[in-house]
Amino acid sequence: MDPARPEFVPDASATREEMESLQHEVAAAAIWDDAFAFDPEAVSTRSERTLDDTGRRTREPPLVAGVDQAFLDDRAVSVVVVRRGDAVVERAHAVTALEIPYIPGLLAFREGGPILAAVADLSCEPDLVVFDGSGRIHYRQAGLATHIGATLDVPSVGVAKGLLCGTPEDDLAERPAGWRTPIRADSEVENADPGTVLGHALQSRQYDSRPIINPVFVSPGHRVGVGTATDLVERLCDGYKLPEPTRLADAYADEVKAESAAAPEGTDESGS
DNA sequence: GCGACAG
DNA sequence: ATCTTGTCGC
Numbered sequence: 001m002d003p004a005r006p007e008f009v010p011d012a013s014a015t016r017e018e019m020e021s022l023q024h025e026v027a028a029a030a031i032w033d034d035a036f037a038f039d040p041e042a043v044s045t046r047s048e049r050t051l052d053d054t055g056r057r058t059r060e061p062p063l064v065a066g067v068d069q070a071f072l073d074d075r076a077v078s079v080v081v082v083r084r085g086d087a088v089v090e091r092a093h094a095v096t097a098l099e100i101p102y103i104p105g106l107l108a109f110r111e112g113g114p115i116l117a118a119v120a121d122l123s124c125e126p127d128l129v130v131f132d133g134s135g136r137i138h139y140r141q142a143g144l145a146t147h148i149g150a151t152l153d154v155p156s157v158g159v160a161k162g163l164l165c166g167t168p169e170d171d172l173a174e175r176p177a178g179w180r181t182p183i184r185a186d187s188e189v190e191n192a193d194p195g196t197v198l199g200h201a202l203q204s205r206q207y208d209s210r211p212i213i214n215p216v217f218v219s220p221g222h223r224v225g226v227g228t229a230t231d232l233v234e235r236l237c238d239g240y241k242l243p244e245p246t247r248l249a250d251a252y253a254d255e256v257k258a259e260s261a262a263a264p265e266g267t268d269e270s271g272s
Numbered sequence: 273g274c275g276a277c278a279g
Numbered sequence: 280a281t282c283t284t285g286t287c288g289c
Contacts, residue, residue, distance in 0.1 A: 069279075071280055102280070104277040111279070133278045143278065164278045188276090217278085279280050 001122045004153035005029070010112035012099035019109050023142035027191065030146050032136060035223040036155040038062035038127040040231065045238040047085040061085035062127035064236065066245025067118075067148075069111055069132075070253040074098050076114040077257045081248045082126055088248070092121040093256045104164065105139050108147040115148055128224075129156040130236065130245040134164050135221035135229070137183055137199040140190050145221030156221025157229040158199075159243055163217050165189060166198050174212055175203040180230055183217060200230040204237045213241055 003009055008026055011018075034040075042059045065082040072095075079093040094117035100110050111133075135145030135158030142150075145158030165188045170181040180200045185192035192198070199219025206213055220229045236243035242250075 102279055107278055138278080160278045162278060
């Protein structure tokens with residue numbers, strides 16, 4: 001799978017001004033309404049939900065991909081795991097040299113290239129991609145999920161463990177599983193009317209008592225509206241705080257990282 | 273100037 | 280993100 005919008009591919013050697021300028025272009029081109037072909041109701045981590053009362057399959061579950069990364073000194077291990085229902089259909093990875101450090105707001109320029117390298121090896125085209133990081137919840141509304149989603153022109157959502165910017169409508173403390181509240185644009189968010197709903201804080205899981213789990217922050221990447229983005233992520237959570245696509249990608253990234261740890265450079269046996 | 277700040 | 284043993288609980 002290759003970039004549909006090559007001009008959006010993040011360039012780590014660009015100046016900060018050029019990076020922010022590109023983010024504004026990406027945000028202007030991003031689609032934050034439901035504009036995908038699959039049936040959102042068919043998205044699931046289990047195959048039973050795609051069966052009707054008589055047990056017959058009623059619709060083919062969409063291909064959902066999870067993207068995550070692990071790091072090894074100055075190298076990034078990027079992986080993509082694609083599933084159809086609960087079956088892993090394809091996995092791809094890439095080990096590349098990191099060019100710039102982590103800078104809040106510019107994450108796509110550090111991890112975007114490595115991710116695109118892994119996605120390039122994918123033979124299938126996912127219906128939805130779940131990224132570990134923000135999408136529209138970003139200073140210029142162009143977080144990792146939005147930037148890479150728009151570059152590939154694939155429906156995407158961002159799931160972050162922490163809130164980058166924006167203001168939660170309600171207090172996030174100790175909420176029950178299933179609870180959600182809007183994250184609205186404030187003065188820190190450019191080109192957005194204050195109050196615009198950028199995403200949601202979603203309490204994907206909670207214990208009856210302690211320890212207390214923090215919510216995840218879901219936002220549209222590309223071709224998905226705010227409400228649907230959160231609905232989809234909720235459907236993809238299976239008893240854990242993080243959605244299943246992210247958890248699988250996380251585990252695979254750890255595997256590849258362990259294998260890459262022994263190899264000095266690009267000693268890639270599996271031919272990613 | 274000070275604090276905040278995805279991974 | 281990464282560095283890390285044991286430990287409490289279903």
